[in-house]
Structures are given as structure tokens and as C-alpha cells.
Amino acid sequence: xxxxxxxxxxxxxxxxxxxxxxxxxxxxxxxxxxxxxxxxxxxxxxxxxxxxxxxxxxxxxxxxxxxxxxxxxxxxxxxxxxxxxxxxxxxxxxxxxxxxxxxxxxxxxxxxxxxxxxxxxxxxxxxxxxxxxxxxxxxxxxxxxxxxxxxxxxxxxxxxxxxxxxxxxxxxxxxxxxxxxxxxxxxxxxxxxxxxxxxxxxxxxxxxxxxxxxxxxxxxxxxxxxxxxxx
Amino acid sequence: xxxxxxxxxxxxxxxxxxxxxxxxxxxxxxxxxxxxxxxxxxxxxxxxxxxxxxxxxxxxxxxxxxxxxxxxxxxxxxxxxxxxxxxxxxxxxxxxxxxxxxxxxxxxxxxxxxxxxxxxxxxxxxxxxxxxxxxxxxxxxxxxxxxxxxxxxxxxxxx
Numbered sequence: 001x002x003x004x005x006x007x008x009x010x011x012x013x014x015x016x017x018x019x020x021x022x023x024x025x026x027x028x029x030x031x032x033x034x035x036x037x038x039x040x041x042x043x044x045x046x047x048x049x050x051x052x053x054x055x056x057x058x059x060x061x062x063x064x065x066x067x068x069x070x071x072x073x074x075x076x077x078x079x080x081x082x083x084x085x086x087x088x089x090x091x092x093x094x095x096x097x098x099x100x101x102x103x104x105x106x107x108x109x110x111x112x113x114x115x116x117x118x119x120x121x122x123x124x125x126x127x128x129x130x131x132x133x134x135x136x137x138x139x140x141x142x143x144x145x146x147x148x149x150x151x152x153x154x155x156x157x158x159x160x161x162x163x164x165x166x167x168x169x170x171x172x173x174x175x176x177x178x179x180x181x182x183x184x185x186x187x188x189x190x191x192x193x194x195x196x197x198x199x200x201x202x203x204x205x206x207x208x209x210x211x212x213x214x215x216x217x218x219x220x221x222x223x224x225x226x227x228x229x230x231x
Numbered sequence: 232x233x234x235x236x237x238x239x240x241x242x243x244x245x246x247x248x249x250x251x252x253x254x255x256x257x258x259x260x261x262x263x264x265x266x267x268x269x270x271x272x273x274x275x276x277x278x279x280x281x282x283x284x285x286x287x288x289x290x291x292x293x294x295x296x297x298x299x300x301x302x303x304x305x306x307x308x309x310x311x312x313x314x315x316x317x318x319x320x321x322x323x324x325x326x327x328x329x330x331x332x333x334x335x336x337x338x339x340x341x342x343x344x345x346x347x348x349x350x351x352x353x354x355x356x357x358x359x360x361x362x363x364x365x366x367x368x369x370x371x372x373x374x375x376x377x378x379x380x381x382x383x384x385x386x387x388x389x390x
Binding site: 226 | 248288302
């Protein structure tokens with residue numbers, strides 16, 4: 001069993017900032033110093049070793065992979081499908097599918113890229129069966145265990161009403177979940193997962209120009225929905 | 232380019248969705264127009280707020296559900312060495328092909344030999360060469376003897 005791991009964290013995005021034993025910073029524009037490059041290789045080695053052991057049926061190694069990535073997967077799922085109850089089930093589906101088909105992963109270094117692809121495929125299949133929620137900013141949302149959210153702050157009231165982090169957080173989540181699926185997935189992958197447009201295009205099997213266009217339209221909508229809350 | 236046009240295209244510009252000429256036009260206008268520059272900055276701040284969205288905490292117990300499903304006996308069987316081997320169609324096909332080739336070679340080799348025809352002995356000159364080599368190699372440790380072991384077992388030619 002691997003007793004330690006090193007996790008890359010994005011300086012921009014707290015969603016993928018987990019608590020590691022060592023943290024390596026990666027500058028968003030892709031430039032890294034030599035030390036970061038060496039540590040990045042260590043990150044890859046640890047994943048590779050865990051994947052290899054999982055292929056032999058080592059459930060402990062797979063649990064380690066689960067512990068490292070389940071939060072990110074859950075966040076992608078919850079934001080994509082807009083329902084935290086279903087997100088739990090789908091997150092489990094993702095990891096079960098990964099375990100069952102991991103022997104087919106030839107490039108072990110690409111584990112997380114593959115995991116993300118499995119996640120988006122499962123979400124896409126789920127939403128085909130069940131239409132996505134496109135919540136308006138006015139609608140209340142059922143959280144887990146049936147608890148209802150309190151109403152969002154009035155956008156007419158201006159930016160000072162978003163001083164509470166909690167209010168801002170809810171407003172942002174509602175704004176994202178109110179986007180259409182095509183726009184939502186691009187926003188989640190680019191702004192929350194830190195993927196560049198080229199990689200999103202590869203992930204979704206869509207031309208880069210289309211991704212850029214969707215990103216632009218999504219930003220238009222978010223500008224409209226969140227603009228009143230920003231000075 | 233006018234402010235009205237820039238305002239409509241500002242999201243496209245920020246997403247890199249404009250052609251080179253349009254993007255240059257936008258940039259030149261923004262650099263000289265404080266109002267449009269403020270609008271672009273406002274868009275950046277809105278997207279920063281989105282990016283700072285806090286992670287949603289998953290519920291407890293997710294691993295238990297995964298564990299129960301992957302330790303199901305049927306799933307375990309598929310992950311066993313035996314199951315894994317045959318789970319890979321390419322390996323199974325390769326093995327099958329190899330078996331067919333070997334079996335075919337054996338069958339072909341057997342069928343090509345006629346029962347009454349013995350393997351012909353090598354030419355006498357060849358045998359002399361081999362016997363000489365054997366003699367020369369008698370003082371060698373091992374290798375030559377091994378390689379000529381089969382030939383040495385052949386009956387000597389009649390004088």
C-alpha cells in the first residue's frame with residue numbers, strides 16, 4: 001500500500017486543492033520550475049503504481065485512488081447534473097466502472113484523464129435518460145436529505161448583498177446549474193477543473209472552435225446572471 | 232470598432248473565439264477605451280468568482296457502496312488472473328492463433344513424413360567433418376558437446 005502521495009494543486013482553483021502530505025504548486029500558464037517537474041513525475045509515479053496494483057485486484061490500491069479523486073469526481077457530477085442526491089449514486093457508478101474496466105487502460109499515466117472521461121460519459125448517459133435541471137436563479141433547490149435552500153439574495157439589491165460567502169456560493173452554483181448542459185460542462189471543465197480548451201475539445205469529441213463558442217456564450221449568460229452582484 | 236460592438240463581442244474576445252483581425256480590432260479599441268476596458272475587467276472578475284466556487288463536500292460512505300459492488304463475487308472473478316487473461320480479447324486471440332500455428336506445424340510435419348521413409352543420413356564427408364569437430368571439441372568444457380550431442384548419437388558409418 002502506498003503510504004504517502006503528492007498532489008498537484010492549482011493555484012487558481014480550490015476545488016482540486018486537496019490536503020496532501022506535500023503540495024506542489026503549478027503555475028496556471030503551464031510554466032514550472034525544475035523542482036516542480038521532479039515532483040510532478042512523483043505524482044505520476046504514485047498514480048501509475050496504484051493503477052498497476054489495482055489491475056492485479058489490489059482493492060487497497062484502488063481505495064487509495066478513490067480517496068484521491070472521489071471529491072473531484074463528485075464535484076464534476078454534482079455540478080453537471082445539478083442534483084446532489086443523484087450525484088452520490090453516479091459517483092459510485094463512476095468508480096465501479098473504472099474498477100471493472102481498468103485492465104483496458106494501457107497508458108497508466110493517463111489515469112485521471114481517463115477517469116474524467118468516464119465521469120462525463122456517465123453523466124451524459126444519465127442526463128439522456130433524465131432531462132437536466134435548468135434551474136432559474138429564482139427557484140429553490142432540494143439539497144440532500146430533502147432540505148430546501150433559503151432564497152437567493154435579490155440581484156436588484158446590488159453587490160453589497162453578496163457580502164456573505166454563503167450567499168455568493170449559492171448564487172454561483174445556481175448560475176452554473178441554470179446553464180444549458182453544453183455550456184455548463186464547458187464552464188465546469190475550464191473554470192473549475194482548469195482544463196484548457198484544446199483538452200476539453202478532445203474530451204468531448206468536439207471541435208475547438210465549437211468549445212470556444214460555447215465558452216463565450218456561457219460567459220455571456222454568467223455575465224448577465226452574476227453581473228448585478230459585481231461592481 | 233465602436234463600444235456597442237465591443238460590448239456584444241466581449242465574451243467571444245475573452246474566450247479566444249474571434250478571428251485574428253476581429254481580435255486585434257477589439258484589443259486596439261479596449262486599449263484606448265476606459266469604459267470597454269472596465270467591462271472586460273468586470274467580466275474577468277465575474278469569472279474569478281465562478282472559479283473560486285468552493286468544492287461541494289461529498290456525503291460520507293461513498294467508498295462503502297463502491298467496495299460492496301466491486302467485491303461482488305462475479306466482479307472478483309473477472310479481476311482474477313485467469314479471468315483477466317481471457318477478459319483481454321487480444322491476448323486470447325493471440326494465444327488461439329499461436330496454438331493453431333503450432334498444431335498446424337505438428338500435423339503438417341507428421342503428415343509430410345511417409346512411414347517407410349527414414350530420415351536420410353548425412354553425407355559421409357559431413358559425418359567426417361562432424362566427427363573431427365567432436366574430437367577437437369573433446370577438450371572443450373561444454374558448449375560444443377551439447378550442440379553436437381544429437382549428431383554424436385548417430386550410428387557410425389560402416390567402414
